[in-house]
Structures are given as C-alpha cells and as structure tokens.
Amino acid sequence: MGPDQRRDPSAGVGPDQHRPRALDLVPGFEPANELERGLTRDPVLLEGLAWGEPRRGHPEGAVGAHVSDLLNTIDAWGETGERRLELRFISLVHDAMKGKVEYRLPRTGENHHAMRARRFAEAYADDERLLATIELHDRPYAIWRRSRKRTRDANERLAAMSERIPDLDLFLRFVELDGSTEGKNPEPVEWVRSELADRTGER
Numbered sequence: 001m002g003p004d005q006r007r008d009p010s011a012g013v014g015p016d017q018h019r020p021r022a023l024d025l026v027p028g029f030e031p032a033n034e035l036e037r038g039l040t041r042d043p044v045l046l047e048g049l050a051w052g053e054p055r056r057g058h059p060e061g062a063v064g065a066h067v068s069d070l071l072n073t074i075d076a077w078g079e080t081g082e083r084r085l086e087l088r089f090i091s092l093v094h095d096a097m098k099g100k101v102e103y104r105l106p107r108t109g110e111n112h113h114a115m116r117a118r119r120f121a122e123a124y125a126d127d128e129r130l131l132a133t134i135e136l137h138d139r140p141y142a143i144w145r146r147s148r149k150r151t152r153d154a155n156e157r158l159a160a161m162s163e164r165i166p167d168l169d170l171f172l173r174f175v176e177l178d179g180s181t182e183g184k185n186p187e188p189v190e191w192v193r194s195e196l197a198d199r200t201g202e203r
C-alpha cells in the first residue's frame with residue numbers, strides 16, 4: 001500500500017468532541033494498522049460512513065453498518081495477512097462517497113460513487129490493484145443487469161472491464177464479499193465469476 005497522506009483533520013467538521021468515531025459508525029471496528037488508523041480519522045470518510053438509511057438492497061442502513069458486515073465476513077472467511085488488509089481497506093472506502101454523489105446529475109464517470117471512492121482512496125494508496133477494485137466494484141452488477149437484454153454487449157463490456165483490473169482474483173473476492181450481505185441477489189456474482197473464470201486462471 002502507498003503513502004498515507006493525511007487530509008486536514010479540521011476540514012468541514014466542528015470541534016473534536018462532536019466528531020463521530022469510526023467505532024460508533026462501524027460496529028466492532030478496530031484499526032488493523034496505521035493506514036486504517038489514519039483513514040478512519042479522516043472526517044470525509046467518517047461522514048461517508050455515517051451516510052444512508054435502510055433501503056432496497058441495503059437493509060443494514062448506513063454505510064458504516066454495511067462495512068461492519070464486510071469486515072466480519074472477511075474474518076469469517078478466514079482471510080489473513082495482506083489479503084485481509086487489502087479487503088479491509090477496499091471495504092472501508094468503496095461505498096463511503098455515496099453521500100458525495102450529485103444526485104441531480106447522471107451517476108456516471110467522476111460522479112459515480114465508486115469513482116468518487118477511488119479518488120478519495122488515491123490519497124491513501126497508490127496500488128492500482130486496490131484502486132481499480134474500488135472504482136469498478138459495482139460494474140459487474142451493472143453489466144449483468146444489461147446482459148439480460150444484450151449478451152454480446154455484455155461480453156464486450158466485461159472484457160473492457162477486466163482489461164482495467166490488474167488483480168482479478170482480488171477483484172472477484174471483493175465483489176463476492178460485497179454481494180454476500182443480506183438483501184443482495186447472489187446471481188450477478190455467480191454470473192461474473194463464471195464469465196471471468198477463464199481469465200482468472202490465466203493471471
């Protein structure tokens with residue numbers, strides 16, 4: 001993982017005592033390393049973890065509760081070492097910019113929550129394996145949704161997506177993790193895993 005460039009901790013929030021702590025927002029959270037410690041002191045991340053109400057596909061409500069589910073699942077799956085830290089970093093950041101999306105504009109390109117999350121993460125990591133996973137984490141679901149109408153289009157889009165991903169194993173593991181929470185349809189994950197099966201074997 002890359003440099004840990006701290007943002008100005010006083011930006012955009014009031015005095016220290018009014019600031020939520022990561023543990024209040026992500027039940028059970030304990031930083032696993034210095035990177036996580038710095039990340040979870042960032043007011044922009046904390047604001048993002050506090051964002052959200054229970055809704056379709058997200059019965060858990062706030063982003064922080066979803067992240068807590070993912071962190072628990074990472075350990076339940078028995079992930080250890082670097083892979084565990086990578087999945088934790090991606091989990092903490094991937095949905096945390098949903099509240100920054102301009103909902104009156106198209107939710108694409110730089111305005112997509114996943115791209116916003118990538119831009120945020122760039123201040124903390126320079127590993128493209130992590131950044132690409134954050135940026136593209138919802139792409140398989142979007143392609144799967146369209147694939148039911150136009151299969152050929154889906155294959156091209158999947159190919160274009162996987163070209164951008166330096167570590168498909170990490171990517172698929174995270175997509176599976178993100179899709180493992182209550183209220184999510186497992187079908188897109190199974191579909192993308194089988195569509196990309198040949199490619200993962202090659203890398």
Ligand SMILES: [Fe+2]
Nearest residue numbers: 094095114138
């Ligand atoms: Fe997402």
Ligand SMILES: [Fe+2]
Nearest residue numbers: 066094095178
């Ligand atoms: Fe998510």
